Amino acid sequence: MAKPRSLFVCNQCAYETPKWMGRCPECGNWNSFEEQIKAVSTPPAAHKAQIGHNYSNVAELIRIGEIDTENEVRFHTGVSELDRVLGGGIVKGSLVLLGGDPGIGKSTLLLQICEYLGKNLSILYVSGEESVRQLKLRANRLHVNSDNLSILASTDVEVIGNTILQHKPNIVMIDSIQTMCISSVTSSPGSITQVRESTNAFMRIAKSEDIPIFIVGHVNKDGAIAGPKVLEHIVDAVLYFEGERNLTYRILRAVKNRYGSTNEIGVFEMTQTGLNEVVNPSLMLLSGRSINVSGTCVACVMEGSRPILAEVQALVTKTGFGTPRRTATGFDYNRMNLFLAVLEKRAGYFFGNLDVYINVVGGLRLDEPGADLSVAMSLVSSLRDKPIDDDIIAFGEIGLGGEVRNVGNISDRVKEAERLGFTRAIIPKHAVAQINLNKNSNIEILPVSNIKEAFQIIL
Structure with a gap:
């Protein structure tokens, strides 16, 4: 017993x-x-596992060449930014975890795509946090009124599982996994055991019935998805919503995807009628850019296969305290201090008694080394109070010796810069051979081998 x-x-x-x-x-x-x-x-x-004694419990093997995938299709969500992050659409039988801060737009995005998916597919939206009336009010605000959308307000995993098996919807959405519970598990909803067992139950349904399931997951105070780390190992894809609540722009990023790349991002704008996709993030990030102001330079980073242009701002002022203050928003703080040391040692620009502030406009975070040269140029521009021409763009990695190193996808970066009106591009000297431009291209390539040569162009 x-x-x-x-x-x-x-x-x-x-x-x-x-x-x-x-x-x-x-x-x-x-x-x-x-x-x-x-x-x-x-x-x-008598109930212990018997291995090697009963050969009647042997599974049938299937050769990989006998598996047919020619008729495999992906469900398009009607939102190209979400399809890009998913790797081309929703895969049948996949289990997708969508996480993010409270109020950032997780439930809004899932309910919005129901309008497009409901044209040809049956959808079951399971809510453990809202009543059916509350969901109806939110659907009216988002203009979602599909006849193929069914609502279920329940937190019992067994009831939800039996409902899915009986009605066989094409797509299921669970909002959220922290509210789900299994009656046979004694712990409270949201605990590690409940979250793990509930996710396992939905995973078995998704794989056995070939039904894609979206799961909304809450995050803790550190920004990680609440619950055990094994939760992210169970699912097929983990998507994170990033962005500040006081900003209108949201970034959807995949940190795990078994059916696509994890480098792609989707950009959205939060409005009164829901999330609107931003097809051209570079144009959005450069809108309202200051003209003839020192300390600004445009960088180009690669997010998957998409080049994105962002404005880097730097402010260098005399400190009013004994210890200078250093702040970086949208850029790594330690890497900023590294650049300051390189500029002092290799280029002769001293920041020892100066406050330094760096900001990336639009809430984008620049983690790629290709933004190094733009950050360094904006720092020197602010220090010398010398504006950088508006038609100049720069990208390249900076080494500790002050050299400007090569970065990938040079041609894509240059073409994106030219499309947005830039006429001069400062790039690493070793990357010139990789550029493949059209004969009618009007952008001028300015190769540099170290930071001193780059500063001579702007000063």
């Missing part, structure tokens, strides 16, 4: 211990243990 026993489980990594501990020895988090009651039973000897 099962005997209940008390265990303390870490809500971050699912580490179990018989007594409470202040700090988890597995993941290092403090005050993360929660008490749970588990029933432990010892199975009879």
